Amino acid sequence: SSGQNVLPQIRGEYRVWYNPEQKDAWFESTSHILRMTTLFAILLPAAALVREKERGTIEQLLVSPLTPFHIMASKVLAMTLMIVGAVSVSIFGVLGPILHVPIAGSLPLYYCIMVLYVFTTAGIGLFAATLARNQAQVGMMTILVLVPILLLSGVTTPMEAMPKWVQYVMIFSPLRYYIEITHGIFFKGAGLASLWHLVLPMGLLGSATFGFGVWRFRKQFD
Template sequence: MNPGRLFGLLGKEFAQMLRDPVVLFLVVWLTTVEIAMCTLAVGMDVKNLKLGLIDHDRSAASRALTEDLTSADSFILAGLFTSERQAESGLKTGKLDALVEIPPGFGARVASGRQVSVGVVVDGSNADVASRARAYIIEMTARFAQARLMGSMRMTAGVQPAVRVWYNPNLTNTRFEALAMLAQAGFMLAVILPAAGMVREKQNGTLEQIRVTPIRAHELFLGKVLPPVTVTLGSLLPSLLVLRLLHVPMNGSVTTFLGLEALFLMSAVSIGMFVASVTNTLQQALLTSFFSLFPLLFLSGSVSPIESMPRWLQIASEASPLRHGIAIVTGLFLKGAGMGELWPHALALALIGAPLFTASWLLFRRQW
């Protein structure tokens, strides 16, 4: 290997990427604006649900239950009604997400410690919103009943769990979404940049010109692999500021983060080079890249929990570099984990990336 030729190729690739406004816009957009926008828009936390109320009791207890339901940011009181029929139009038009009906004698039954039922109607047209609204109401009414029961009995006998939540005390999904978007942005860039750069050489005819120069295949291969990894790794640094603005703590080591991210990005770049070797136009490269990205995205655990997948898909998800990339960033940022805890994911990335890198090199060498 000739260092002069290699550094010349690296300089050419860096100059080509950094003077392309489309590439610069894509890099900046994916690693800053899209992380913030998708985190705030795609978060799974459901807030400010529109709650309708029918209070047949109008007692201090019913007013206390109403206050408990609407005191947090889960529900906002969207209307008071006298009957379910009157509130039905609100559910049909989307002005209400849920309806709570408090029966007559509610306060007297609560005060005497007797069982009492509260009617709940939830708009099930959006299953995710409906399930969360139902869970919120069940949790809040159970907490209300327990507090009232303890107050009336003047005792705290029994087993009471003392729950402490580590790493995400508020149980919001924003932090995980932000870190998942960070991993996804880096992965997408590391796949698309080398694929697009290599195919552009084919379309412009410059690859044929390079072949008649003293440049060797392995030098050109490294010249196409190293710049996308370096640019993507550098573009993740502004993402740290975005994560800070989204209140995502960095409890781990930045050095460990950059080292493991480089390993993660190598597997993504290998996919990009493989795509570039089997396509001839930019359109083909982009379509093939997205065709490979979406299955890996769905198997990463960022769209739905891996535990909820069928067993065979859980096993298949181990082959997704994105799954291990997300596990690494969440472990580093939220848990303060180091190599002692993250080495299984680093090993998995090495085992995934090595055959991908070898396959892309062999295919590239065959076409050289």
């Protein structure tokens, strides 16, 4: 009847934050860059150090005033500059003009965290270099290390969907933190205030892996 109140119709609509058009290319392209960054950050410093061992020049470096830390840090620094350059080409040459991936946050902050991440993963590669005798062994060790890091990063399967014990193991995957940080800066415009809880454990992992690599290197040639 006319005296009855008519309730308005309610229609539910889904809204996707930060990627409203649900473009898979945004996620896939950034994730691919992060995977390649991880590969090169592990492989390049390790290969450079093993090359010194193959040529016999590592002994010459050890008798110089340089410490094992200086020797390993020089390899990491050179490769870091190469990786930063390659990532810059990807961001400004592919992600932005071709795929139109947004960069909502601070690029200087992203570059600072990227350097920290390269330092973290390079420590893993340098430790592998102390175990390898030639370039072929470095390549095999890189694959053995890289596969678990990728599987435990949350790229293919979200962390929440994994068993509890796997989630605890993922704490030791530096790529897991770097992926969350990158997507937070690119898509959400996140700053350091909301990312410090990811940056801190990644930095601690980097200090541990690099320190362990220096210790193993010093022990090998003492």
